[in-house]
Amino acid sequence: MQELDPLLQLFEQVEFLLLAGIILVFGYLALEHKDIVYAAFFFGVMASFVAGLFLLLEAPFIAGMQIAVYTGGISALIIFGVLLLPRAQDRTLEVLPSPRARKIGLLLSAFVMAMSGGLALVFPWSTDIPQGMPEYAQSLQGLAEWLWQSHGLYVQIIALIILTTLVGTLALMKMEKAETLKDITAEFGVEAAPMPDDEKTEEATN
Amino acid sequence: MVPLSWYLVVAFMLIGLGAYGMIVKRNLIRILIGAEIMGNGVNIALVAFAVYGGVFSYTPQGLVILVIAIAAAHTALALVLMLLYNRRYGHVDLGSPVQAEVK
Incomplete structure (x- = not known):
């Protein structure tokens, strides 16, 4: 890591503080904003600023993945999920925690923040990135070789886990859909419910 | 140069914020967002x-x-579980008074 002049160092620190402030504010808004669609949107914005921190840490591929998956994928997925759940958008139906539960939650999270943040500040961590680190971060070919040649087995195991999760997700959706269709409920091990007569006549007319 | 401790403080604050969301909130979507915020904090600390x-x-x-x-895969799974919860109970709020009314 080449030595930066003091002005650049100051600029980097100011950039970090700005990013950190924006991340914490948007993270808070993602949890506390009244409108849940906006909350999901703020989460996406927060995730893209976290990518800025990864860029400051000289890890551009992780920043790219962060933007592609968190900002582009997960926040969009949450927004679509909210749109599929119309009652989730109704603030009047939301159950608010009791003041006691809220206080306990606040105390616990403040305790986590204070203890771990205090430890992070007190412990004598290194203040500089060691030599040679950016070379690792810049080599996409090296990363691809590490992933697919040296550790291909682990990648395949992870891919299988993800595939299993997605297949399970689809199966859950299909099973639920199938249970709503009375004719084929028996295929899924649930006893077929007798269909009322007026429903039968409705279906026949359709 | 930004010291390591600064990054760790931000990471731990994000973890605490996510924990707050998961402990205090009753809406399943907000709980999921809290879990994702915690995940972001963990990633920052790791890098x-x-x-x-x-x-x-x-x-x-x-x-x-x-x-x-x-994280992307588990978010998809969590959202499907929320859809199922919504179909069964008609809402996505844990501890809602209408929770016992199964359709």
């Missing part, structure tokens, strides 16, 4: 430790990339 600790080879990078990919 910062790896970069400043002098072990930033391909291992931490590959690890974080795989963690991000798994």
Whole structure:
């Protein structure tokens, strides 16, 4: 890591503080904003600023993945999920925690923040990135070789886990859909419910 | 140069914020957002430790990339479970008074 002049160092620190402030504010808004669609949107914005921190840490591929998956994928997925759940958008139906539960939650999270943040500040961590680190971060070919040649087995195991999760997700959706269709409920091990007569006549007319 | 401790403080604050969301909130979507915020904090801590600790080879990078990919899959699963919860109970709020009214 080449030595930066003091002005650049100051600029980097100011950039970090700005990013950190924006991340914490948007993270808070993602949890506390009244409108849940906006909350999901703020989460996406927060995730893209976290990518800025990864860029400051000289890890551009992780920043790219962060933007592609968190900002582009997960926040969009949450927004679509909210749109599929119309009652989730109704603030009047939301159950608010009791003041006691809220206080306990606040105390616990403040305790986590204070203890771990205090430890992070007190412990004598290194203040500089060691030599040679950016070379690792810049080599996409090296990363691809590490992933697919040296550790291909682990990648395949992870891919299988993800595939299993997605297949399970689809199966859950299909099973639920199938249970709503009375004719084929028996295929899924649930006893077929007798269909009322007026429903039968409705279906026949359709 | 930004010291490692600054990154760790931000990471731990994000973890605390996510924990707050998961403990206090009753809406399942907000709980999921809280879990994702915690995940972001963990990723920042992992990368910062790896970069400043002098072990930033391909291992931490590959690890974080795989963690991000798994986060996407578990979000999809969580959303489907929420849809199922909504179909069964008609809402996505834990502890709602109408929770016992199964359709």
